[in-house]
Amino acid sequence: MNLLTISKIKDGTVIDHIPSGKALEVLRIIGVRSGSKEKVSMAMNVESSKMGRKDIVKVEGKYIGEEELNRISLIAPEATINIIENYEIVRKFKVSLPERVEGILKCPNRNCISNDPREPVLARFRIENSDGVVARCEYCGKKVYEIEKYLV
């Protein structure tokens, strides 16, 4: 079993069914970067019956908040979250795509009002899921296809 390639964790979160190649993005979203203290293990390009290939991320001692789940769902809409306590899965759920997100994506349109540093405005997007996740700026209407590039 491929799961054996990464060690079990005692307490923390396992994020499974991440599209292959997006594990590093997920780590960035949950705030793990070089210098962080969390014990992290991950596997990339693991075989998956559902997805062909997938990535998995395990973080010891960290539970994931709603805001982070929203972000993860944008780049990994199929991801499943396993909450681990004392080596047991105590909760398991799929991320769900929010209808709209505020303040977590930047509009690619440089002339969009949401990119004017003088204005008290938070970029807000409507999320559509047809043939992949697409975010549409609620101000200027610009569509974002490569969402990971515009996460703030």
Added chain:
Amino acid sequence: MSKFRNLISIDDLSRKDIEHILSRADEFLDVARGERKLRILEGRILANLFFEPSTRTRMSFESAMKRLGGDVINLGSLEASSFAKGESLADALRVVEQYADCIVLRHYREGSARFASEICSIPVINAGDGAGQHPTQTLLDLYTIKKEARLDNLKIALVGDLKYSRTVHSLIKALALFNARIYLVSPDSLKLPEEILEMDIDFVESDLKTAIEEVDVVYVTRIQKERFPDEEEYRKVAGSYRITAEMLESSDAIIMHPLPRVDEIAYDVDGLKNAVYFRQAFYGVPVRMAILAEVLL
């Protein structure tokens, strides 16, 4: 019937909403012409906030408001106003809403009107936001088509700059609600963007001559010199999309143009029954009256 508080984007309107505004405009036609007096907006003040010049749009809103008995205040010259000195749009709006009952906003940033409608406690009407939306232009175009031709099962040719013209893009979105067949007439470098071509509406690529023979409406837009690498190239292209009286000899198609024109419609067309572009400018008044009445009453 539908009732809306702001008018930000043509995308927010259903076919029913559009029909409602257009039939309301009908009720104001004679008032717009000055043949009947109406004071339904007496005591109401409209603030015209134009951060970009657009004299025709501003004046037609002004005319619409005054014909209904209301008053208008203006930003004045941009250079002289405090807004030019680095004040945010948000602050400007919060001040202006203290002085007026409704704001008409034209601003160079896309999405500014939506943003304004979220900030203001009075209605906001979008009069153009950057390369974004200009819904009152689209509504007056639709009204012109309704009065001078017909809206349902229309055959319309869009001629000129189909790539950058936002009037064209919004008009297509609206016409999609009315089963139009759209003839596209443009130079290769100014073709309609892919994402609009994907819309569920009947498109036909055409040349100008065929289009004039087959359609009910010819909608002409300006081809801008800046879009071309050199002037020679521009002249060649622009010349082949120029409409003259001779081309219309056996055609009943109406000719529309959002104005100002440069030379894409010859002056000898002006006297023909096909020419409706000045009436199109007039129709902006009853349509804007209908919108003002909608948001203010």
